[in-house]
Amino acid sequence: MSADTRPARPGQDHPGQNHPGKERGALSIAGLNKSFVIGGRPRRVLEDINLTVRPGEFVSIVGASGCGKSTLLRLIVGLDADYAGDVRLDGQRISTTSLDRGIVFQDHRLFPWMTLEQNIELALLNTDTPKERRAQIVADHIALVNLKGFEKAYPHQLSGGMAQRAAIARALVTEPKLLLLDEPLGALDALTRVHVQNEIQRIWMTQRSTMVMVTHDVEEALYLGDRVVVMSPNPGRIRRIVEVDLPHPRDRRSPLLHRLKDEILAELTSGAGQGEEEPTNLVHLPNREER
Amino acid sequence: MTGLLSLSRAPVRFAIGLAAPVLLLLWWQWQATAHISTFAPPGAVGQAAAALIRDGTLLNDMLATLGRAFGGLFIGAPLGVATGVAMGIWRPLDRLLGPLLHGLRQVPMIGWLPLIGLWFGVGEGTELIVVSMSAFFPAMLNSHAGVAQVERRYEEVGRIYGFGTVQRIRFILLPAAMPLVLTGLTQSLAFAWIATIGTEILTGAGSGLGVTMQLAQTQQRLDIMLVTIAATALLGFVINHLFLRLRRRLLRWQPSSL
Numbered sequence A: 001m002s003a004d005t006r007p008a009r010p011g012q013d014h015p016g017q018n019h020p021g022k023e024r025g026a027l028s029i030a031g032l033n034k035s036f037v038i039g040g041r042p043r044r045v046l047e048d049i050n051l052t053v054r055p056g057e058f059v060s061i062v063g064a065s066g067c068g069k070s071t072l073l074r075l076i077v078g079l080d081a082d083y084a085g086d087v088r089l090d091g092q093r094i095s096t097t098s099l100d101r102g103i104v105f106q107d108h109r110l111f112p113w114m115t116l117e118q119n120i121e122l123a124l125l126n127t128d129t130p131k132e133r134r135a136q137i138v139a140d141h142i143a144l145v146n147l148k149g150f151e152k153a154y155p156h157q158l159s160g161g162m163a164q165r166a167a168i169a170r171a172l173v174t175e176p177k178l179l180l181l182d183e184p185l186g187a188l189d190a191l192t193r194v195h196v197q198n199e200i201q202r203i204w205m206t207q208r209s210t211m212v213m214v215t216h217d218v219e220e221a222l223y224l225g226d227r228v229v230v231m232s233p234n235p236g237r238i239r240r241i242v243e244v245d246l247p248h249p250r251d252r253r254s255p256l257l258h259r260l261k262d263e264i265l266a267e268l269t270s271g272a273g274q275g276e277e278e279p280t281n282l283v284h285l286p287n288r289e290e291r
Numbered sequence B: 001m002t003g004l005l006s007l008s009r010a011p012v013r014f015a016i017g018l019a020a021p022v023l024l025l026l027w028w029q030w031q032a033t034a035h036i037s038t039f040a041p042p043g044a045v046g047q048a049a050a051a052l053i054r055d056g057t058l059l060n061d062m063l064a065t066l067g068r069a070f071g072g073l074f075i076g077a078p079l080g081v082a083t084g085v086a087m088g089i090w091r092p093l094d095r096l097l098g099p100l101l102h103g104l105r106q107v108p109m110i111g112w113l114p115l116i117g118l119w120f121g122v123g124e125g126t127e128l129i130v131v132s133m134s135a136f137f138p139a140m141l142n143s144h145a146g147v148a149q150v151e152r153r154y155e156e157v158g159r160i161y162g163f164g165t166v167q168r169i170r171f172i173l174l175p176a177a178m179p180l181v182l183t184g185l186t187q188s189l190a191f192a193w194i195a196t197i198g199t200e201i202l203t204g205a206g207s208g209l210g211v212t213m214q215l216a217q218t219q220q221r222l223d224i225m226l227v228t229i230a231a232t233a234l235l236g237f238v239i240n241h242l243f244l245r246l247r248r249r250l251l252r253w254q255p256s257s258l
Helices: A069-077 A116-122 A129-142 A158-170 A190-207 A218-224 A255-270 B002-007 B009-034 B044-053 B057-089 B091-104 B111-122 B125-149 B150-159 B165-203 B209-218 B222-250
Strands: A029-040 A041-053 A058-063 A084-089 A101-104 A178-182 A210-215 A229-230 A237-243
Touching: A029 A069, A041 A116, A041 A158, A041 A237, A058 A069, A058 A218, A058 A255, A069 A084, A069 A101, A069 A178, A069 A210, A069 B165, A084 B009, A101 A158, A101 B150, A116 A129, A116 A158, A129 A158, A158 A190, A190 A218, A190 B222, A218 A229, A229 A255, A237 A255, B009 B044, B044 B057, B044 B222, B057 B125, B057 B165, B057 B209, B057 B222, B091 B125, B111 B125, B111 B165, B125 B165, B150 B165, B165 B209, B165 B222
Parallel strands: A058 A210, A058 A229, A101 A178, A178 A210
Antiparallel strands: A029 A041, A029 A084, A229 A237
């Protein structure tokens, strides 16, 4: 999948505004280490992370809780600049937040005191988007996530799935080169989840911005990702990177996806002799163990 | 059936709310006929009220009292909100002023009256200062708490979208703190009202409901005292009610009605 072409969105051409960089949204992480001080002692949460994400690529990161995957996203988005090593977007080292990088959190984080429309428009506050175009751009993005008719709704009036889609629209409205998704569907029920997964895939296919999504759902990671990064905890390391060589939009029933899912699950549950205390009462799945 | 019930719900509630005052009135009439000297009968109070309304005294008093209460409120409450918000945003200011203000607020506002009266003389200035101070503290304390407890996850959203300090205050801190700020203002309103009537009774300068109350006491005019008490209760009730409606409107984004 060559993803370097970013087709102009309908009604969103920027006359006279050409992007100087040849590359848009190339993320490179090299020799990244991160520690937190917990109880007076430093504890390493990320160790020697190396990862390059091509412009327009969709990369999923899976791993058990505590493997530092959310910490990794916070570093990439720039909410935490205290790390060793290098995190660069299009060659520039990341040290703070920027409108080039958007994020969707697990909790939608819409401001409860603003309507859906106001929430999304607020993201444009510090962009150079002309004031008179903003309303139209906001309306376009509300349509993009299928929330037409809910412009004046307050977040508490939206369902979980709707609020999460609104959060995605807010993150996209600034046209970030890189969109980070931190377990965006973690709090949704199974059905809504499938629905919003389809929606994310559709949006990614129209936008073609680089996306990095953290999830603990292996199936979701495989369904959306061009590549799936498998991480192991204590300290968080990249264990394996799985190429998912299937075109989008994908079919959930694809045998390749199911085979990869079994592989990754086996790897995640095996522990692979990390020297850490392994819980002995893991649920054993007979079918999986034969592999 | 249920439709009829829900239709009649508001009037029913209103009637129930009236039951206690009416019973009080009946008991009062009975008491007044039994002990003439300590109780003025409702009829006499009604006549006094009519007289006070006719010669404009009651309206004059109400306006004077309202003017003092809102004058103090409009000085004290914004200062309180500003101080509280500033202390909530900027830690050093909290460290510098916090202990002083928390110490000062332990003194009941009426307790300041003798000192301030000595400095500024007995008159409008002193009353305004005391009422302003009464309105200041609840607004300050609640605004401080409101800003200090704004969730970090919302602050992070502001950082992601590159908010500057002013944007952060305007779009995140103030709206997030608004429920508590308004709680503070409700209390400021009540405190200002109490302080106004209190200082009027104690200083007795100019006109005002408290002044007339005090005067009526020295003249043993039970009927006038009761008229002014009723007027005070009614005004306070109406102001509070209007403010609660405003509050509900400002907080319409909140999931549960307050």
